[in-house]
Amino acid sequence: METKIFTTKEIDQAAVLLHQGELIAFPTETVYGLGANALNESAVKQVYAVKGRPSDNPLIVHVSDFEMVKDYVTDFPEQTATLVNAFWPGPLTMIFNVKPDAFSKSVTGGLKTVAFRMPKNQQTIDLIQRADVPIVGPSANTSGKPSPTTAQHVYHDLQGKIAGILDDGATQIGVESTVLDLTATDGVPVILRPGAVTKEQLEQLIGQVRIDQHLISDKEAPKAPGMKYKHYSPDVPVWIVDGGLDVFDKAISWAQQNNRRVGLFADEQIVAETKERVSETFSFGQNSVESATKLLFAGLRTLDEKQIDVILAQAFPETELGIAYMNRLKKAANQKIIKKDSIFE
Numbered sequence: 001m002e003t004k005i006f007t008t009k010e011i012d013q014a015a016v017l018l019h020q021g022e023l024i025a026f027p028t029e030t031v032y033g034l035g036a037n038a039l040n041e042s043a044v045k046q047v048y049a050v051k052g053r054p055s056d057n058p059l060i061v062h063v064s065d066f067e068m069v070k071d072y073v074t075d076f077p078e079q080t081a082t083l084v085n086a087f088w089p090g091p092l093t094m095i096f097n098v099k100p101d102a103f104s105k106s107v108t109g110g111l112k113t114v115a116f117r118m119p120k121n122q123q124t125i126d127l128i129q130r131a132d133v134p135i136v137g138p139s140a141n142t143s144g145k146p147s148p149t150t151a152q153h154v155y156h157d158l159q160g161k162i163a164g165i166l167d168d169g170a171t172q173i174g175v176e177s178t179v180l181d182l183t184a185t186d187g188v189p190v191i192l193r194p195g196a197v198t199k200e201q202l203e204q205l206i207g208q209v210r211i212d213q214h215l216i217s218d219k220e221a222p223k224a225p226g227m228k229y230k231h232y233s234p235d236v237p238v239w240i241v242d243g244g245l246d247v248f249d250k251a252i253s254w255a256q257q258n259n260r261r262v263g264l265f266a267d268e269q270i271v272a273e274t275k276e277r278v279s280e281t282f283s284f285g286q287n288s289v290e291s292a293t294k295l296l297f298a299g300l301r302t303l304d305e306k307q308i309d310v311i312l313a314q315a316f317p318e319t320e321l322g323i324a325y326m327n328r329l330k331k332a333a334n335q336k337i338i339k340k341d342s343i344f345e
Ligand code: TXA
Pocket: 028, 030, 031, 032, 033, 034, 057, 058, 059, 060, 093, 095, 108, 111, 113, 114, 115, 117, 119, 137, 138, 139, 140, 175, 176, 177, 178, 179, 192, 193, 223, 224, 225, 226, 227
């Protein structure tokens, strides 16, 4: 199959294909999604097949407005209206109790709940409206690889496997939406995946929110199946560097003593100070967690194509957006961190 790149002038064409059950990748403010008609079971099954995604990991259903959600949900918790008004369209996914048989098991992973999100991208809102059906949309990457933040990343992973990609340039935020479970029996909402909508922002509006980031073991019931799998990993091993230039210096020396060619993912200042000594660099620009988050997946993908043996990637404090950034980076690094007082062998 030939994968067509649709411009934003060709949304009608893409919407017809989507409605008919073809797979179309779409832009959002977070990452690119792999779209399929959520009401068409064979289309949804294709999503798992082309991504190579474990089939018990449920999907997010994307809508063009809140009205669209109402057909599929049994009851809305009291916080819903406040959250929709504050964060939709935007990077907040909400989990509600689903009406029996509203979606196939392939969408919900057999759970009694379903995740919804209204992305903040006008082209995609138009696409969903014209397709006139809710759209499932996992990140449009091969399962386990860094999520795509450009149409080219999607093309790299899925060319020949999907009908098309709606191209609207690079995404703004760079990591996936905050996933908030509103179905806990004690009424306290739980963040299952941190994103650009932070715990602090949520608590200001709706009171207490819990955050649950633990990696569940294979034996545990998959309450949030996404937690179970190692994610976002390039092929080249990643080490997080938690500290300034002095810690980068130590980490670079250590890698080179072990004959490893180094690729660096860091801010412009660290890159400028060290680039003579390493094989490859990817600067995310100014020293801010927003810039680092926006370019994290692009950086990992770019460095992964180079002739290097290790990626050293800059840490940020785990507050606000830093929680989401470090959540992805730690998964990419399989939790490996170099700190000021690390002992090098
Ligand atoms: O920003 C995003 O959310 C992107 C863009 C494309 O919208 N989409 C995305 O989808 O990241 P995906 O499928 O890669 O991630 C969905 C996450 C998974 O961690 C999954 O386990 C969780 O949401 N999830 C979905 N439905 C759930 C449910 N009913 N209960 C618990 N977790 C659920």
